[in-house]
Amino acid sequence: MNRSSTKSLWYCTIAFLTVIVPITAQQTGDLFGRSLLLNDGGIAGSTKNTITLIPPNATTLTTDYSLILPSAVPTVGNFLRAGSVAGTVITLDWNAVSTATSPYEEATAFQRNIRRITSLVNGTQVTPGFLATDLQAGHTAAGQTATANYSIIAGGSENTNSGQNAGILSGNLNNVASNESAIGGGVSNTISSSGFRSFIGAGSSNTVSVNFSAVVGGQNNSVSGGINEFIGGGQGNSVTVNYSSIGGGQSNSITGGQFLFIGGGSSNSASINNAVVGGGANNAVTGGQYGAILGGFGNTVTGNSAAILGGSSNSVSGQFSAIIGGQNLTLSGAQSLGFSTGSAMTVSTSGVFVVGNANLWLANNSSTASELRFFESQASTGAFPAAGTNYVAFKAGSSMTNDNTYTLPTTIGSAGQVLRIASSPAPTATTAQLDWVTISTPTVVTQAIVADNTLVTVAATTSFLRLDGNGIPANRTVTLANGSSDGQLLVIRGVAFGANGIELQDAGNLRLSGDVQLNNNDTITLIWDATSVVWIEVARRNN
Secondary structure, three states: OOHHHHHHHHHHHHHHHHHHHHHHHHHHOOOOOOOEEEEOOOOOOOOOOEEEEOOOOOOOOOOOOEEEOOOOOOOOOEEEEEEEEEOOEEEEEEEEOOOOOOOEEEOOOOOOOEEEOHHHOEEOOOOOOOOOEEOOOEEOOOOOOEOOOOOEEOOOEOOEEOOOOOEEOOOEOOEEOOOOOEEOOOEOOEEOOOOOOOEEOOOEOOEEOOOOOEEOOOEOOEEOOOOOOEEOOOEOOEEOOOOOEEOOOEOOEEOOOOOOEEOOOEOOEEOOOOOEEOOOEOOEEOOOOOOEEOOOEOOEEOOOOOEEOOOEOOEEOOOOOEEEEEEOEEEOOOOOEEEEOOOOEEEOOOOOEEEEOOOOOOOOOOOOOOEEEEEOOOOOOOOOOOOOOOEEEEEOOOOOOOOOEEEOOOOOOOOOEEEEEOOOOOOOOOEEEEEEEEOOOOEEEEEEEOOOOEEEOOOOOEEEEEEEEOOOHHHOEEEEOOOOOOOOEEEEEEEOOOOOOEEEOOOOOEEOOOOEEEOOOOEEEEEEEOOOOEEEEEEEEOO
């Protein structure tokens, strides 16, 4: 055998061993290796190609697992999948590839307008505008689509969108006709062509026909005049002026001015600049800027910067005036405050605080009686009271056994009179009638008696008479005038020299224990009995 034959035999032996060894190993055990190389039938170095199967890196493969190939032969289009998993053993099988069919299509070539496919649409199939999208489930007319450029209807049925860059999220029979506007949903809501950049959230039969305005929800609400208007919800509410809002409620309306607000309630109205109605029913701010009604029923404000907090059938027409509640009170005066109950009351005076048909309590629970204070006049502006400003105060006693009620007199009284507890009606443990009475201040009168039968006047305040006689008492008789008040006391002193003096006789309006002559320093005390109209002797002394 030559060298060339020997060399060929060696190569064949090597090749044979290379093939036989793996086959033998596969029959008798498992093969282990870093990768599996599968070669095609090409010639090495030129057309021969290799597929290499490589397991994950050691850092990523967390556990050993086995793949069991399918036992069946696949059909065209099958893909290999994990049919079942038992621990770390995965059994593979063949599965048919499902063909996915898109529910959407481009309606017009090169327009990039998207719609549902015909099989998914009830009624008329429609064509959206350029770069528009219509995903509605049904149409009854060709115009019920997103006809404007860049518009969208995301769902619902029978909606119409003709506003560019506008949208309808869902709902039925909604209509957007203005650019850059939107309807969230609901039924039969409309944004007209004059509602630029406006919005309706949902609800039914709501309309917006002005720019930059919104109706969030509710039913039959309307924004139809001005700009920048808002209705939150409710039913039958209407806004027709700039920068105004209704929060909700029913049948509320804003019809004049601007910058107005109605919070809610029913049948409230506002029609003047910067007016507010918080709620209630049938309340109206119709005149006077900056007017407000917080709530209540049937209240009316027509004065500038006037307000009603609540109550029923109250009215304020005076500027800077307010009613805090109650009913049937009308304030037509300026800068006044009122509360009343019961029958209708009208107050036209300015600068008053009216409490009608109600008691005013100065209450406390701090163990200190509250005071009613009357301050003296103060001219300076700013902090009140200023330093040095004083007051008069009335307050209840700190410890009382009964409620005390004092009723004032019906007349104004006279100069110098004072209040006292009247005898009629008789006072009780809790009530007393006051009346005016003249308090006598004791006065002393000195009078010369120079003729017989001289009349001496006794004033209401006279309690002491000095009578100076210039003759003997029998020739200087004195007559006293009647007293002024029942129980008036009178002391008479004789002032004279020698045998001179005065005489009082037990006659006329004098009831004495006999005639009396008063010389120097002699006295007699009398008391006036208004019932009998007489002076009665109490005592006499010869001094």
